[in-house]
Amino acid sequence: xxxxxxxxxxxxxxxxxxxxxxxxxxxxxxxxxxxxxxxxxxxxxxxxxxxxxxxxxxxxxxxxxxxxxxxxxxxxxxxxxxxxxxxxxxxxxxxxxxxxxxxxxxxxxxxxxxxxxxxxxxxxxxxxxxxxxxxxxxxxxxxxxxxxxxxxxxxxxxxxxxxxxxxxxxxxxxxxxxxxxxxxxxxxxxxxxxxxxxxxxxxxxxxxxxxxxxxxxxxxxxxxxxxxxxxxxxxxxxxxxxxxxxxxxxxxxxxxxxxxxxxxxxxxxxxxxxxxxxxxxxxxxxxxxxxxxxxxxxxxxxxxxxxxxxxxxxxxxxxxxxxxxxxxxxxxxxxxxxxxxxxxxxxxxxxxxxxxxxxxxxxxxxxxxxxxxxxxxxxxxxxxxxxxxxxxxxxxxxxxxxxxxxxxxxxxxxxxxxxxxxxxxxxxxxxxxxxxxxxxxxxxxxxxxxxxxxxxxxxxxxxxxxxxxxxxxxxxxxxxxxxxxxxxxxxxxxxxxxxxxxxxxxxxxxxxxxxxxxxxxxxxxxxxxxxxxxxxxxxxxxxxxxxxxxxxxxxxxxxxxxxxxxxxxxxxxxxxxxxxxxxxxxxxxxxxxxxxxxxxxxxx
Amino acid sequence: xxxxxxxxxxxxxxxxxxxxxxxxxxxxxxxxxxxxxxxxxxxxxxxxxxxxxxxxxxxxxxxxxxxxxxxxxxxxxxxxxxxxxxxxxxxxxxxxxxxxxxxxxxxxxxxxxxxxxxxxxxxxxxxxxxxxxxxxxxxxxxxxxxxxxxxxxxxxxxxxxxxxxxxxxxxxxxxxxxxx
Numbered sequence: 178x179x180x181x182x183x184x185x186x187x188x189x190x191x192x193x194x195x196x197x198x199x200x201x202x203x204x205x206x207x208x209x210x211x212x213x214x215x216x217x218x219x220x221x222x223x224x225x226x227x228x229x230x231x232x233x234x235x236x237x238x239x240x241x242x243x244x245x246x247x248x249x250x251x252x253x254x255x256x257x258x259x260x261x262x263x264x265x266x267x268x269x270x271x272x273x274x275x276x277x278x279x280x281x282x283x284x285x286x287x288x289x290x291x292x293x294x295x296x297x298x299x300x301x302x303x304x305x306x307x308x309x310x311x312x313x314x315x316x317x318x319x320x321x322x323x324x325x326x327x328x329x330x331x332x333x334x335x336x337x338x339x340x341x342x343x344x345x346x347x348x349x350x351x352x353x354x355x356x357x358x359x360x361x362x363x364x365x366x367x368x369x370x371x372x373x374x375x376x377x378x379x380x381x382x383x384x385x386x387x388x389x390x391x392x393x394x395x396x397x398x399x400x401x402x403x404x405x406x407x408x409x410x411x412x413x414x415x416x417x418x419x420x421x422x423x424x425x426x427x428x429x430x431x432x433x434x435x436x437x438x439x440x441x442x443x444x445x446x447x448x449x450x451x452x453x454x455x456x457x458x459x460x461x462x463x464x465x466x467x468x469x470x471x472x473x474x475x476x477x478x479x480x481x482x483x484x485x486x487x488x489x490x491x492x493x494x495x496x497x498x499x500x501x502x503x504x505x506x507x508x509x510x511x512x513x514x515x516x517x518x519x520x521x522x523x524x525x526x527x528x529x530x531x532x533x534x535x536x537x538x539x540x541x542x543x544x545x546x547x548x549x550x551x552x553x554x555x556x557x558x559x560x561x562x563x564x565x566x567x568x569x570x571x572x573x574x575x576x577x578x579x580x581x582x583x584x585x586x587x588x589x590x591x592x593x594x595x596x597x598x599x600x601x602x603x604x605x606x607x608x609x610x611x612x613x614x615x616x617x618x619x620x621x622x623x624x625x626x627x628x629x630x631x632x633x634x635x636x637x638x639x640x641x642x643x644x645x646x647x648x649x650x651x652x653x654x655x656x657x658x659x660x661x662x663x664x665x666x667x668x669x670x671x672x673x674x675x676x677x678x679x680x681x682x683x684x685x686x687x688x689x690x691x692x693x694x695x696x697x698x699x700x701x702x703x704x705x706x707x708x709x710x711x712x713x714x715x716x717x718x719x720x721x722x723x724x725x726x727x728x729x730x731x732x733x734x735x736x737x738x739x740x741x742x743x744x745x746x747x748x749x750x751x752x753x754x755x756x757x758x759x760x761x762x763x764x765x766x767x768x769x770x771x772x773x774x775x776x777x778x779x780x781x
Numbered sequence: 782x783x784x785x786x787x788x789x790x791x792x793x794x795x796x797x798x799x800x801x802x803x804x805x806x807x808x809x810x811x812x813x814x815x816x817x818x819x820x821x822x823x824x825x826x827x828x829x830x831x832x833x834x835x836x837x838x839x840x841x842x843x844x845x846x847x848x849x850x851x852x853x854x855x856x857x858x859x860x861x862x863x864x865x866x867x868x869x870x871x872x873x874x875x876x877x878x879x880x881x882x883x884x885x886x887x888x889x890x891x892x893x894x895x896x897x898x899x900x901x902x903x904x905x906x907x908x909x910x911x912x913x914x915x916x917x918x919x920x921x922x923x924x925x926x927x928x929x930x931x932x933x934x935x936x937x938x939x940x941x942x943x944x945x946x947x948x949x950x951x952x953x954x955x956x957x958x959x960x961x
Contacts, residue, residue, distance in 0.1 A: 303924040303925070305922070308894055309922070624878055632880070633881035634881075635884065638878060638883055638888055639888065
């Protein structure tokens with residue numbers, strides 16, 4: 178290493194180390210303890226591996242059909258309710274979309290112990306176009322971490338709801354807002370940023386859980402030092418092997434200063450492997466949606482990153498969709514699982530990308546192992562070249578090749594992806610992944626757009642419709658990540674936009690846009706064992722907990738998010754352009770806005 | 782010919798008899814006169830239009846509409862075949878796209894998280910429209926476009942485009958410019 182070339186690198190390492198030391202001892206012991214107890218739901222995915230698997234067995238494949246409603250709670254907020262409450266030591270912490278209220282509810286009495294409602298400028302609402310979703314809270318060491326829409330990150334005392342510290346993470350005036358759940362790994366709370374449709378330059382940031390002080394910040398685009406990339410040590414899959422990314426790996430792939438408004442935002446679900454001390458997350462679309470304005474691979478948008486949790490320095494990066502032409506954000510959750518991949522025991526990272534490919538990588542080093550379509554409708558690429566790691570784009574569906582002001586028709590999947598943020602689950606009992614998916618295609622017409630700070634910066638018009646050959650717009654897919662094969666596929670009328678829960682009781686549960694909570698047999702997902710209509714469409718994630726010997730399963734309902742919007746874009750292909758398509762009306766036959774929590778249990 | 786609030790539309794749906802193909806709609810704001818500025822129309826199309834207008838006596842009928850209003854000789858928009866529009870209306874469509882209005886209001890103005898403009902533009906006054914676009918409706922999620930040059934420079938054109946859509950004269954969201 179040539180120290181003179183990169184003094185920043187050592188400085189950042191040294192700074193990170195100094196800041197990290199005070200919290201290291203005992204850090205996270207509390208959270209680890211809470212996660213280890215299956216009675217709790219102490220993280221959004223239940224654990225740091227993003228598995229969404231519960232060891233609870235009281236509610237199981239034999240008796241789930243008898244499940245009934247135990248209690249309900251209205252959040253008093255309209256709009257899309259994503260994520261799920263947390264449950265820690267008999268207290269439930271419920272969040273809402275903007276204005277991002279927090280309720281601490283005693284699960285014994287269902288009484289509200291405290292509530293917190295931040296004061297936020299209403300100007301942030303339109304900056305979140307088109308819905309004011311928020312994916313949930315984080316817990317650690319008697320603190321609740323709230324990531325407000327206006328980008329303020331707050332630590333609340335879990336016992337009283339009093340603010341412990343508060344820090345500003347972005348500038349909402351330029352569209353840098355937040356929708357993601359913060360994640361606590363070790364002694365840090367990790368958060369990202371939204372605003373890929375406002376020309377925001379994406380980053381991930383780590384804050385000290387005790388003080389709120391920023392420990393590191395890693396941009397998705399730009400100079401190496403601002404991305405915390407070491408040109409010699411950060412590796413990427415190149416020509417069938419892992420090689421250093423080299424100097425200016427991002428700058429070389431952008432024209433001019435476009436990277437400054439280049440997107441690569443980070444609003445998904447992050448995961449952490451304690452043994453490797455690495456955290457994993459994905460970056461979003463490059464800005465704008467008009468590819469003609471940003472020739473090049475646009476690194477490191479659309480990328481899976483593995484970073485050292487203490488320093489933020491990237492261990493490896495893998496770009497799934499170089500030079501995006503379809504808005505296939507790479508932010509979806511990274512699920513860590515130790516599985517056999519092509520017969521070999523592997524510390525795997527499994528990721529179901531918006532682009533329709535299910536990826537399996539070696540999470541220790543970033544080697545690409547499997548990349549296969551998890552929806553047969555995917556047509557924009559024939560396959561992923563396993564040597565280069567690059568998708569083989571079909572010219573007919575290349576919106577860049579067809580050019581601005583030309584409508585590229587019939588691209589599958591649509592921009593909302595074969596799957597969006599709705600997280601999949603992993604069942605270690607049968608090594609299957611349960612993937613909530615969209616079965617939707619689109620027409621995409623890019624056009625030139627100028628950047629104005631704080632104004633939308635999109636640059637494409639698109640219309641969405643069901644994939645050819647069917648009327649349904651979603652599937653629950655059971656997936657084998659070791660071979661990259663669909664095991665089973667269960668059709669749903671609308672997109673499955675709800676995080677799946679799988680349990681040791683042999684059930685997998687998910688919500689539907691009509692508002693049904695459904696539980697299926699984990700070994701045969703076509704066997705529907707339970708179905709109940711909640712008050713509104715479900716885009717939240719199913720969770721479970723135990724209290725006084727009784728297991729509960731809960732889910733938010735409250736239609737909205739891009740799911741609601743996506744459906745609105747049309748169930749029927751808008752060929753004649755007459756507008757007022759029937760799709761929205763059809764979803765409206767089933768549901769209306771309104772946030773609530775429904776909690777289920779077995780009868781006495 | 783029909784009245785729609787403050788507006789009056791001349792529809793020539795039987796233009797075959799006038800030697801043209803397709804249909805031509807011109808909307809005049811508040812008042813109609815014979816001295817039409819045929820911006821965006823080719824000379825040949827303009828001649829056809831005038832001929833047909835005279836043929837069916839459109840002018841005399843519409844002159845009764847809102848007689849108290851200040852006369853104007855500029856059409857709000859001109860549309861041919863339901864999607865070929867004058868250059869100003871075309872600029873309105875470009876502003877619509879640049880500002881990503883479709884993200885909330887739908888690619889066809891049918892409404893998504895935002896209201897369907899196909900409907901709400903029927904009742905929204907011009908002043909309300911300008912105020913809403915300029916200042917936003919923040920609580921409802923409507924962006925303030927006051928800093929967007931693309932929108933502010935094209936407020937009238939955007940209004941014309943959206944009125945054309947809600948009136949049903951512009952029959953598809955994506956329009957094309959009438960060639961001179």
